[in-house]
Amino acid sequence: MATASASHASRRDTAVCTPVEVAWLALLPCTLLVLAAMLLLGPPLGRAVFAPQGVIFFPHALPAVLPEPTEHARYLIALLGPVLLAGAVLVSVRRSIKAPPRTTAILVRAVQALLIALMTVCVWIQHTALLDPWKGPITRRGYFTPATLVVAVAITAAITAVLSRPAAFARTVGLLREAPVRRRAALTLAVLTVTMWLLTAVNSDATIGAAAGVVGANVSIWLDEAMSVLDGQGPLVHLHAQYAQLWPYASAGAMALLGTSVSVFLATLLAGTAAAMLAVFAVLRRLTLSSLAALALFVPFVATSFFHQAGSLDNRYSPANLFSLFPLRYGAPYVLLWLLVRHLDGARPRHRALLFLLGGLATINNVEFGVPCLLATVAAFALTDWPLSRQSAGHLARDVALGLLGSVAAVAALTLAVAGSLPHFGLALTFVRMFGIEGFGMMPMRPLGLHVALFATFVAAIATAAVWRTRGHDPRLIAALIWIGTFGLGAGGYFVGRSHPEVLIALFSAWTLALGLLLVAIVRSAAASPRWRPSGVQLAVFFGYGLAVCSIAQTPTPWSQVDRLGRPSPQPVLHNVAQEQALARETSPDEPVAILAPVGHRLAYDVGIDDVAPYSDTRFIAPRQLADTIAALRAARGSRVFVQEGSISPEEVAQLQAAGFRAVGFASEAALVIFEDTQAAGG
Numbered sequence: 001m002a003t004a005s006a007s008h009a010s011r012r013d014t015a016v017c018t019p020v021e022v023a024w025l026a027l028l029p030c031t032l033l034v035l036a037a038m039l040l041l042g043p044p045l046g047r048a049v050f051a052p053q054g055v056i057f058f059p060h061a062l063p064a065v066l067p068e069p070t071e072h073a074r075y076l077i078a079l080l081g082p083v084l085l086a087g088a089v090l091v092s093v094r095r096s097i098k099a100p101p102r103t104t105a106i107l108v109r110a111v112q113a114l115l116i117a118l119m120t121v122c123v124w125i126q127h128t129a130l131l132d133p134w135k136g137p138i139t140r141r142g143y144f145t146p147a148t149l150v151v152a153v154a155i156t157a158a159i160t161a162v163l164s165r166p167a168a169f170a171r172t173v174g175l176l177r178e179a180p181v182r183r184r185a186a187l188t189l190a191v192l193t194v195t196m197w198l199l200t201a202v203n204s205d206a207t208i209g210a211a212a213g214v215v216g217a218n219v220s221i222w223l224d225e226a227m228s229v230l231d232g233q234g235p236l237v238h239l240h241a242q243y244a245q246l247w248p249y250a251s252a253g254a255m256a257l258l259g260t261s262v263s264v265f266l267a268t269l270l271a272g273t274a275a276a277m278l279a280v281f282a283v284l285r286r287l288t289l290s291s292l293a294a295l296a297l298f299v300p301f302v303a304t305s306f307f308h309q310a311g312s313l314d315n316r317y318s319p320a321n322l323f324s325l326f327p328l329r330y331g332a333p334y335v336l337l338w339l340l341v342r343h344l345d346g347a348r349p350r351h352r353a354l355l356f357l358l359g360g361l362a363t364i365n366n367v368e369f370g371v372p373c374l375l376a377t378v379a380a381f382a383l384t385d386w387p388l389s390r391q392s393a394g395h396l397a398r399d400v401a402l403g404l405l406g407s408v409a410a411v412a413a414l415t416l417a418v419a420g421s422l423p424h425f426g427l428a429l430t431f432v433r434m435f436g437i438e439g440f441g442m443m444p445m446r447p448l449g450l451h452v453a454l455f456a457t458f459v460a461a462i463a464t465a466a467v468w469r470t471r472g473h474d475p476r477l478i479a480a481l482i483w484i485g486t487f488g489l490g491a492g493g494y495f496v497g498r499s500h501p502e503v504l505i506a507l508f509s510a511w512t513l514a515l516g517l518l519l520v521a522i523v524r525s526a527a528a529s530p531r532w533r534p535s536g537v538q539l540a541v542f543f544g545y546g547l548a549v550c551s552i553a554q555t556p557t558p559w560s561q562v563d564r565l566g567r568p569s570p571q572p573v574l575h576n577v578a579q580e581q582a583l584a585r586e587t588s589p590d591e592p593v594a595i596l597a598p599v600g601h602r603l604a605y606d607v608g609i610d611d612v613a614p615y616s617d618t619r620f621i622a623p624r625q626l627a628d629t630i631a632a633l634r635a636a637r638g639s640r641v642f643v644q645e646g647s648i649s650p651e652e653v654a655q656l657q658a659a660g661f662r663a664v665g666f667a668s669e670a671a672l673v674i675f676e677d678t679q680a681a682g683g
Contacts, residue, residue: 026088034081038074046073061621067439086466152546186291199561201321209569212311224616226251227601236423244328246365272327279338297516303551305509332362333373356403372490380479445499461485582670592638639680645671
């Protein structure tokens with residue numbers, strides 16, 4: 001009798017753990033398991049998958065070469081952690097996990113306390129210290145000032161006060177209720193917000209030379225990738241594009257109609273960025289069902305996406321004019337997220353294969369952000385269809401395959417129509433290998449820092465999506481949460497490779513969007529609970545959103561940008577008239593040449609000759625690049641290389657000479673050295 005009574009009491013003292021409790025209970029063992037796998041399996045996996053292939057670099061590039069096979073492998077293993085965590089939550093629904101409620105509560109609070117302590121440390125040591133291989137001394141970068149942290153705490157308190165008081169919450173909901181006038185006003189303000197921030201990226205041939213930081217030098221690469229299309233080369237055909245494989249074709253189309261000025265080129269990129277940002281506003285509006293609530297999330301999102309990197313606030317360097325981020329990397333993924341939410345909301349596109357077609361195009365355009373975007377879309381559909389039957393899994397695989405085949409066919413049709421050639425997809429991986437595998441420009445990542453808080457936010461988005469799926473909540477928000485979590489962690493590999501303080505800013509956009517979506521989920525939970533009280537982790541989300549709100553202080557004023565555009569640079573840097581005149585004098589129409597100078601394809605197009613150089617950035621780091629250039633010139637039956645004086649190293653000159661080229665002339669007014677192929681001359 002005593003034994004039976006004890007057994008009955010034991011059963012009475014246990015309860016089925018909720019999905020939220022399972023998530024917290026599984027977090028620590030999943031983390032420890034992944035950490036052990038990273039330590040043990042990282043080195044052998046790195047040697048097997050990410051080992052350098054022996055690319056030879058020029059001596060001047062060697063200080064910046066730091067292969068990181070073990071670090072890449074360990075991050076890849078770390079990505080299994082969110083999968084295990086989400087899987088534990090989903091499996092717990094079918095296999096009930098029981099534990100004493102008191103013990104469960106203590107363990108959950110302990111794990112939450114550990115996580116909050118870790119996040120506090122990561123934010124506190126945000127003034128990152130890293131060894132910069134280019135500059136030598138320690139580079140320090142702080143993102144959020146002490147005043148910003150104080151304001152973020154105040155915003156956290158304000159949000160908590162509103163959500164925890166039913167009367168205040170009801171009044172706020174009433175103020176944000178959707179209405180035609182409010183919808184139009186919110187959309188207008190969203191457009192004005194994007195416009196004001198993008199004014200900082202507007203430039204012309206006359207002003208680009210006065211732009212802050214390395215804006216002008218970067219624009220020369222992006223511009224020349226587009227000009228290569230007009231010059232008969234084109235990414236995936238002849239050109240090894242560094243940043244984007246498909247965007248240059250869109251820009252080239254606009255420039256063919258409107259002219260090849262920097263203003264026209266930048267207008268195409270700014271239009272793409274604006275469309276991507278407004279797509280995010282549309283996502284937020286569908287998820288919040290309120291245009292004003294969407295605007296309250298959108299304005300901090302825009303401000304933090306374009307976080308100030310360098311220069312003054314009037315003449316700044318930021319992701320707004322770092323076009324390799326917006327729109328070349330982020331553009332297609334954000335549009336795809338919008339289409340995904342529309343699809344789940346019953347709007348067009350109705351066929352999933354069309355979404356995967358865009359995901360395939362995003363992957364071809366830029367592998368680093370395109371692959372995470374594609375995987376995020378697969379994860380979103382897999383979770384919203386959970387549990388996946390054999391039939392539903394087969395249908396998903398079919399739609400993915402159809403979409404990818406469609407993207408390959410679309411790109412093939414594009415390159416055939418523009419350049420008369422099928423695409424060479426291997427060209428899209430040239431710089432991925434040179435940077436990611438061979439290690440050029442890579443920097444080691446510190447164990448702790450603000451980046452850990454960013455990654456934790458993405459993991460939280462995935463875990464929240466899994467919990468919401470077990471409760472049968474809104475599939476649109478579930479899909480958006482797991483999409484941004486998966487995409488953010490995948491895109492995080494960009495920082496893992498080159499862990500420079502300024503590179504972390506590239507992830508701020510995805511991070512802020514994840515914070516906004518988590519805030520939406522918390523508000524919905526508060527609305528459904530009559531006695532809601534915030535957990536420590538929810539307070540951390542409010543605090544992160546408060547940091548994003550503080551970025552609004554960086555908003556540019558329109559009059560400061562008008563004043564900036566009224567001050568031209570002393571010398572145009574992307575429209576060298578002297579070089580054009582020298583090339584016109586020294587060449588015949590349609591002559592194939594190789595121009596090793598900034599915007600060589602633009603020079604060739606304006607003069608009417610054919611620049612066959614297969615790289616838009618002629619600051620070569622490896623002999624293979626110069627060898628490719630020589631091979632392309634000889635294949636086109638050209639014989640002359642025009643080199644801007646001082647733009648190539650002595651070892652590159654030696655390589656040209658060893659290949660049979662000799663200097664035969666010098667256009668002093670254009671600073672162009674002319675090399676002739678003696679083998680061609682002899683033939």
